[in-house]
Amino acid sequence: MHSLLTLTKIQGKLATRTLDGIIFGIGMPVCVLLLIAMIAGNHSANGADYTFLDSSFASLLAVGICATAFMGIPLTICDYRDKKILKHFFVTPVSPLVVILAQFIVAALTAIASAVIVIFVGIVFLNYQMQGSWLKLIGGYFLVMFSMYGLGLLIASLCKNLKIANVVCTFVYFPMLFLSGAVIPFELFPKVVQQVASVLPLTQGIKLLKSITLAQPLENQGMIISYLVLLGIITFVVAIKIFRWE
Numbered sequence: 147m148h149s150l151l152t153l154t155k156i157q158g159k160l161a162t163r164t165l166d167g168i169i170f171g172i173g174m175p176v177c178v179l180l181l182i183a184m185i186a187g188n189h190s191a192n193g194a195d196y197t198f199l200d201s202s203f204a205s206l207l208a209v210g211i212c213a214t215a216f217m218g219i220p221l222t223i224c225d226y227r228d229k230k231i232l233k234h235f236f237v238t239p240v241s242p243l244v245v246i247l248a249q250f251i252v253a254a255l256t257a258i259a260s261a262v263i264v265i266f267v268g269i270v271f272l273n274y275q276m277q278g279s280w281l282k283l284i285g286g287y288f289l290v291m292f293s294m295y296g297l298g299l300l301i302a303s304l305c306k307n308l309k310i311a312n313v314v315c316t317f318v319y320f321p322m323l324f325l326s327g328a329v330i331p332f333e334l335f336p337k338v339v340q341q342v343a344s345v346l347p348l349t350q351g352i353k354l355l356k357s358i359t360l361a362q363p364l365e366n367q368g369m370i371i372s373y374l375v376l377l378g379i380i381t382f383v384v385a386i387k388i389f390r391w392e
Contacts, residue, residue: 172260175209176267178202178329183272196360198331203268203276204283204355205327208290210260212328212348214253215294216319220302222249224311233392250295257291277361286358290351293374296381297347303385322348327356347377 182202190197223246226232235245268274276283301318305311324330325343332340332352343349350370357364364370 172210172256172263174213174329175206175260175264178209179206179264179267179272182331198333199268199272199274200277200360201333201356202331203264203274204359205332205352206264206329207261207283207287207355208326208348208352209323209328210257211287211291211294212319212323212326213260214257215291215298216301216315216322218253218256219249219295219298220305220311220315221308223299223302224305224308227306227390227392228308230392253295253298254291261287276359278358279361282358283355286351286355289371289374289378290348290355293347293351293378293381296378296385299385300381303389306390322346325349327352347374350374 179199179202183199188197188199223232226245232245297318301311301314305314322328325335325339326332326346326348327335327343328348332343332349335343351374353364354367354370354374357367
């Protein structure tokens with residue numbers, strides 16, 4: 147009976163987190179895509195040979211990753227820790243690792259659903275035509291996901307409880323979302339803001355995705371790819387080493 151009640155609570159919290167993921171990870175990028183298309187979709191992005199819609203397309207693909215990485219995975223895991231759910235699973239046949247893996251799968255599926263909807267709306271309703279390789283875009287997309295989810299798990303490992311995790315995720319999520327060019331075209335930022343925002347890993351990830359969708363050469367592409375790979379590996383390894391189950 148106790149196990150049934152615990153599982154019921156878990157399902158309820160998963161539903162709440164899933165709803166948040168749908169709102170921030172799926173609803174937001176589609177709305178921003180439509181807004182950009184209506185306001186400046188066909189206008190040249192600061193004199194470039196591509197439009198604001200072309201420029202923003204790759205950026206909006208990363209919104210679902212950002213939302214699930216910093217408002218999904220760490221908050222859910224910390225909530226499980228607060229409620230002793232992880233501790234409870236130590237005495238059941240279900241491993242806590244399965245619970246964490248389930249969170250990663252839910253987060254990844256939500257992010258992928260967000261990207262698929264953005265692509266569908268862009269192509270079907272806005273006549274978007276990507277210049278680059280879809281295969282390279284998929285590879286770059288999962289590379290960005292790998293690095294961002296590593297950071298999300300690291301936050302979940304460092305934060306002792308949900309209250310701390312909420313504060314940390316808020317200070318990480320919103321600057322990462324708005325300064326990286328994910329929802330606001332990076333070209334619109336002043337040069338000083340661009341230089342500051344360039345230190346964010348999501349900014350580098352979006353630069354990579356944008357170079358692929360626009361089929362344009364990217365300066366230091368190898369360094370950016372190496373940076374994202376190393377960031378993902380380091381954060382995952384450290385997060386697993388210091389992870390607290392209770």
